[in-house]
Amino acid sequence: MTVTAVKYTSDESQHTSIRWAISDTLTLARRNLLALFRIPTAVVFAMIQPVMFVLLFRYVFGGAIPIRGTTYVNYLVPGILVQTTIFGSVSTAIGLAEDLQRGLIERFKALPMARMAVLGGRTIADTARNVMVLIIITGVGFAVGFRPQGGFVDYIAACLVMLVFAYCLSWGFAFVGLAAPNSETAQAMTFPLIFPLTFASVIFVQLLRLPGWLRPFANNQPVSQTADAVRALMLGQPVGDSVWVSLLWSVALVAFLAPLAVNRFRRAA
Amino acid sequence: MSEFAVEATNIVRTFHDGSFRALDDVTLRVPTGEVFGLLGPNGSGKTTMVRILSTILSPTEGVATVAGFDVVKHPELVRRHIGLAGQFAAVDENLTGFENLRMVGFLNHMAKPHAITRSRELLAEFGLADFGNKLAKTYSGGMRRRLDLAAALVANPPILFLDEPTTGLDPQSRQDLWAIIEGLVEGGTTVLLTTQYLEEADRLCKQLVVLDHGKIIAEGTSSQLKSRLGNTVLVLTFGSTEHASVAAGLIADLSSKAPNVDGTVIELTVDSGPAAAADALRRIDASGTVLVGLQLREPSLDDVFLNLTGHKAEEPATTESGDTGGRRARRKAKV
Numbered sequence: 133m134t135v136t137a138v139k140y141t142s143d144e145s146q147h148t149s150i151r152w153a154i155s156d157t158l159t160l161a162r163r164n165l166l167a168l169f170r171i172p173t174a175v176v177f178a179m180i181q182p183v184m185f186v187l188l189f190r191y192v193f194g195g196a197i198p199i200r201g202t203t204y205v206n207y208l209v210p211g212i213l214v215q216t217t218i219f220g221s222v223s224t225a226i227g228l229a230e231d232l233q234r235g236l237i238e239r240f241k242a243l244p245m246a247r248m249a250v251l252g253g254r255t256i257a258d259t260a261r262n263v264m265v266l267i268i269i270t271g272v273g274f275a276v277g278f279r280p281q282g283g284f285v286d287y288i289a290a291c292l293v294m295l296v297f298a299y300c301l302s303w304g305f306a307f308v309g310l311a312a313p314n315s316e317t318a319q320a321m322t323f324p325l326i327f328p329l330t331f332a333s334v335i336f337v338q339l340l341r342l343p344g345w346l347r348p349f350a351n352n353q354p355v356s357q358t359a360d361a362v363r364a365l366m367l368g369q370p371v372g373d374s375v376w377v378s379l380l381w382s383v384a385l386v387a388f389l390a391p392l393a394v395n396r397f398r399r400a401a
Numbered sequence: 402m403s404e405f406a407v408e409a410t411n412i413v414r415t416f417h418d419g420s421f422r423a424l425d426d427v428t429l430r431v432p433t434g435e436v437f438g439l440l441g442p443n444g445s446g447k448t449t450m451v452r453i454l455s456t457i458l459s460p461t462e463g464v465a466t467v468a469g470f471d472v473v474k475h476p477e478l479v480r481r482h483i484g485l486a487g488q489f490a491a492v493d494e495n496l497t498g499f500e501n502l503r504m505v506g507f508l509n510h511m512a513k514p515h516a517i518t519r520s521r522e523l524l525a526e527f528g529l530a531d532f533g534n535k536l537a538k539t540y541s542g543g544m545r546r547r548l549d550l551a552a553a554l555v556a557n558p559p560i561l562f563l564d565e566p567t568t569g570l571d572p573q574s575r576q577d578l579w580a581i582i583e584g585l586v587e588g589g590t591t592v593l594l595t596t597q598y599l600e601e602a603d604r605l606c607k608q609l610v611v612l613d614h615g616k617i618i619a620e621g622t623s624s625q626l627k628s629r630l631g632n633t634v635l636v637l638t639f640g641s642t643e644h645a646s647v648a649a650g651l652i653a654d655l656s657s658k659a660p661n662v663d664g665t666v667i668e669l670t671v672d673s674g675p676a677a678a679a680d681a682l683r684r685i686d687a688s689g690t691v692l693v694g695l696q697l698r699e700p701s702l703d704d705v706f707l708n709l710t711g712h713k714a715e716e717p718a719t720t721e722s723g724d725t726g727g728r729r730a731r732r733k734a735k736v
Contacts, residue, residue: 152510159507167495170536235491239552242455244480245508 160253543574
């Protein structure tokens with residue numbers, strides 16, 4: 133027995149333990165994606181909600197929202213994309229709450245795997261899901277008249293900016309999922325966080341249409357900054373420093389939220 | 402491996418900033434190659450002990466080694482030597498049985514072909530070969546437990562922790578699981594098992610400790626515990642509570658233990674059931690009290706507790722149907 137143990141310790145150089153941490157993370161990311169496709173309702177809901185938002189704002193509210201400098205659909209679709217990637221974080225919270233509830237996190241903690249892979253695998257799987265949603269909503273956007281003037285490279289850059297932002301923000305939702313007593317509560321807890329961020333923002337209307345008291349928040353909060361960056365890139369408008377501001381927010385958020393989630397994970401189960 | 406696969410010394414674990422002592426100075430030694438039982442009702446600290454030994458929780462005080470490694474100083478080495486099957490089958494319902502096992506193989510850092518062969522092997526061994534490609538959510542309770550146990554065995558761990566492996570299972574599934582555990586021990590595995598069932602402890606465990614409110618209240622081999630307790634419980638039911646209390650006085654000297662009178666029912670633990678029953682019948686018949694029922698049964702955990710602590714194991718054994726109520730109760734209990 134002791135002999136085996138000694139062999140193991142000598143095998144685990146820093147290099148191999150990093151390699152294993154990556155391998156564990158991918159194993160769990162793959163597991164989460166497999167599970168996602170096995171629950172068709174979850175996939176359908178993830179897709180239907182943003183599509184409904186596009187149609188609702190394009191055809192119902194859009195006519196009543198004046199926009200300077202471009203058409204409303206061009207203004208709307210980049211915003212909806214940002215909103216959708218942020219909504220994707222809800223599944224980070226629900227997924228971790230379910231794993232905790234089912235005792236899977238306990239099982240993972242007793243395995244000789246990298247513990248961080250549980251959080252890494254979840255957030256990466258949710259990012260992969262966000263990529264799929266971005267592609268689909270882009271398609272829907274084009275179908276209802278979205279015509280971005282920026283180039284293809286700028287479009288990809290815009291997608292990367294919002295994926296990075298959503299990824300960093302999802303660590304906060306990982307914390308929520310681990311702190312909630314069950315997945316239903318986890319889901320309910322995400323809404324009071326997500327609604328002000330996405331609706332008190334420049335996602336659906338320009339800043340000047342918001343009431344004066346709301347503007348300072350709406351203008352400076354990170355979702356608006358990200359929406360500005362994404363919209364400027366996609367529509368070929370002057371980007372200014374919006375991309376950098378969004379990325380800075382991403383770094384700041386992950387630096388604050390990831391330790392919270394990791395600490396919660398250590399104490400969970 | 403040394404003589405003891407698991408050694409835990411003076412383990413204390415508190416929750417809620419010290420206001421609740423889940424484990425209070427527990428010391429136990431699990432001999433290598435044996436099945437060791439932690440017997441106790443819900444909330445007695447069994448699961449907390451298993452969590453500490455499997456490096457999920459750290460002890461507030463005390464030292465524990467598993468396979469010779471300190472659970473606090475070298476948890477990563479402990480994890481290479483243990484398998485854990487929890488109280489609620491921790492399988493991913495949205496993966497197939499095969500995918501569940503393969504995932505655990507990968508997380509044990511097994512090479513892909515090895516993880517695949519081992520998963521197929523375990524599915525066959527546990528009677529799940531035909532269901533390997535079915536989603537775990539379609540499995541019955543017994544199948545889930547077997548899959549959960551198989552997942553704990555993927556890396557062939559020399560030490561296995563089983564937290565209430567048969568709670569809520571039907572008798573046949575329970576028998577199946579017992580046979581599997583016995584097979585593992587024949588193969589040299591050390592098993593630490595928690596249970597609420599005296600019958601299970603008696604069948605599987607060479608040595609036992611009985612936990613109550615986080616303290617060890619008895620330890621020894623199962624036959625030692627039984628001889629302290631009496632082998633059989635004689636249950637007599639009377640037509641009225643008056644008759645029951647009269648009869649209790651008449652038969653009290655048939656056992657070294659005092660009879661437990663609950664309404665019209667008397668329970669008495671005795672060494673020899675048939676002889677005590679015959680004696681009791683003669684005396685009751687002569688006294689003119691009206692007996693309406695007589696039963697001999699194996700002592701239960703409740704009887705053990707009644708004898709050792711003077712109180713019953715408070716909570717009845719919960720049945721698991723995979724319902725969220727049970728999971729919630731569990732999560733609440735472990736906070």
